[in-house]
Amino acid sequence: xxxxxxxxxxxxxxxxxxxxxxxxxxxxxxxxxxxxxxxxxxxxxxxxxxxxxxxxxxxxxxxxxxxxxxxxxxxxxxxxxxxxxxxxxxxxxxxxxxxxxxxxxxxxxxxxxxxxxxxxxxxxxxxxxxxxxxxxxxxxxxxxxxxxxxxxxxxxxxxxxxxxxxxxxxxxxxxxxxxxxxxxxxxxxxxxxxxxxxxxxxxxxxxxxx
Amino acid sequence: xxxxxxxxxxxxxxxxxxxxxxxxxxxxxxxxxxxxxxxxxxxxxxxxxxxxxxxxxxxxxxxxxxxxxxxxxxxxxxxxxxxxxxxxxxxx
Numbered sequence: 001x002x003x004x005x006x007x008x009x010x011x012x013x014x015x016x017x018x019x020x021x022x023x024x025x026x027x028x029x030x031x032x033x034x035x036x037x038x039x040x041x042x043x044x045x046x047x048x049x050x051x052x053x054x055x056x057x058x059x060x061x062x063x064x065x066x067x068x069x070x071x072x073x074x075x076x077x078x079x080x081x082x083x084x085x086x087x088x089x090x091x092x093x094x095x096x097x098x099x100x101x102x103x104x105x106x107x108x109x110x111x112x113x114x115x116x117x118x119x120x121x122x123x124x125x126x127x128x129x130x131x132x133x134x135x136x137x138x139x140x141x142x143x144x145x146x147x148x149x150x151x152x153x154x155x156x157x158x159x160x161x162x163x164x165x166x167x168x169x170x171x172x173x174x175x176x177x178x179x180x181x182x183x184x185x186x187x188x189x190x191x192x193x194x195x196x197x198x199x200x201x202x203x204x205x206x207x208x209x210x
Numbered sequence: 211x212x213x214x215x216x217x218x219x220x221x222x223x224x225x226x227x228x229x230x231x232x233x234x235x236x237x238x239x240x241x242x243x244x245x246x247x248x249x250x251x252x253x254x255x256x257x258x259x260x261x262x263x264x265x266x267x268x269x270x271x272x273x274x275x276x277x278x279x280x281x282x283x284x285x286x287x288x289x290x291x292x293x294x295x296x297x298x299x300x301x302x
Contacts, residue, residue, distance in 0.1 A: 069283035074293065084289035095284030102292055126292055178278070 017164035018132045021196040025203055026155045028147035029210035033116045036140045036152060037109060039206060040118050043083045046071035051205025054198045064090050066198050069098070080106045083120070087130075087198070089170050091177065097170050099130030099195070115141040130170060131195065133161040154210065156203055160195050167191050 029036070039049075046052065046068060053067035070086035087099040105120040118138040122128065137157045144153030175182040 064278060064280050067280075070286060070288075072289040074289055082289065082293065084287075084292055086283075086286045088283045091278050091281050093281050093284050095286045098284070098286060100286065102289075127287070127295060 019162045019164060019167075019191045020160070021162075022157065022159040023196055023200055024155070024157045025200075025207065026146075026153070027207050028144070028151040029154050029207060030151055031210040033109070033114065033140055033142060033152060036154060036210060037107065037116045037118075039210065040116075040138055041081075041105075041107060043071060043073035043081055043105070046083075046085065049206065050209055051202040054201045056197075066090065066099075068202075070100075079108065080104070082123070089174055092170070092173055094173060097129070097173050099170070101128040101131050101134060102126045103134070103136070105136075113141075114143060115139070130163060130166050131160060132163045133159075135159040152210075154207065158196075158199050158203070160199070162191055162195060164191060 031039075042049065047070055053064070055062050055064045057063070066087050066089045068085065069088045070084065072084045073081045075081050081104075083103040083105055085101055085103065089097070089099070092098065102123040103120040104123050105118060108117045108119075109115075116138075117140070118136070120134075120136040122131065122134040124133070135158070138155070140152050140154045142152055143149070144151075147153045171186070175186055
């Protein structure tokens, strides 16, 4: 009985709330598979690529939401890399509160079947903050019945699980200097859409370059 | 008879596959609608709040500019540091 109580108490104290969100995008793009592969595997350049800084305009005011400040990679093989991503929410200068995570990305390219795919999964046993899990799947092919012969079909799926208590810490710090606007700015930080909106914007901008 | 049965199985499989694809497309559209609705709702709430503050005489643009001026990012661990940490527990 005592053991059971200890187990239950331990479970409750260790469990944290999480919010899940996902989105998909599919478009026919003019670029060929080489260009698509090149874009998605420029891991070290992610932070300087289009879409890395996300702002929203509301009632004539531009509000800087989040930007990617670091994207570093280490190749494990020709098709597998580890990618370290750090984001800076709006005006935060406390690096401990930056969303950060390590992705394991694998690509698959088959010239004969004319497709390219990339699968990235967050590495759980390395430091991460803000996110509990993340999974990105990219798939592109030529000769799709959905697109013209000169286009590539490009599909991306992003699944995000945020860590609610860590997002709350970020949100609290972000709102600190807002003073009378804190309650207004708080409207922007809907947990399920904060990261989702950022990555949705990021990939929308990438798609535009293809 | 056998041919008819095979054809029936083939037709049913094709129909099921079609339903699956339609269902996927539907889910995709629903997900997009949901995202758009959430973003619109947030923007509306934000715009309403800003308007309300402006009516009260709060110069929201000035407050925004002062409070949310982009600041240089803090120094954070590099990938080599991260890879050298065995577990998340060790970092904390």
